[in-house]
Amino acid sequence: MSEIRILGESDWEDEDLLTHDEAVERLREEIETEQAFLESAAARERPLAAARSRVRIEAMRTRLAASERALADGFGVVRKIGHAATSP
Secondary structure, eight states, rough: OOOOOSOOOOOHHHHHEEEEHHHHHHHHHHHHHHHHHHTHHHHHHHHHHHHHHHHHHHHHHHHHHHHHHHHHHHOOOEEESSSSSOOO
C-alpha cells in the first residue's frame, strides 16, 4: 500500500459534517426549488425532467422527515456526508 502525503493541517472534519439543522434548511430550499420547477412551463415541456424532479422531491421529503425527527429527539450532528446513516 502506498503512502498518501497530506500537506498542511487537514480541515476535512469541519467540511464533512452536516447538522440536522443545516440539513433541514437545505432540504426545504431544494424541495421549494424542485416544486417551482414542477409548476413551471419547463416541466410540461420536459416530462422526463419533471419525473426525475418528482422522485427527487419524494427522496428529499423522506430525508427531511428523518432529520426533523432527529431534531425533535435532540440530536445535532449525527453523520458524515456520504456515509450511511444509522437509524433505529
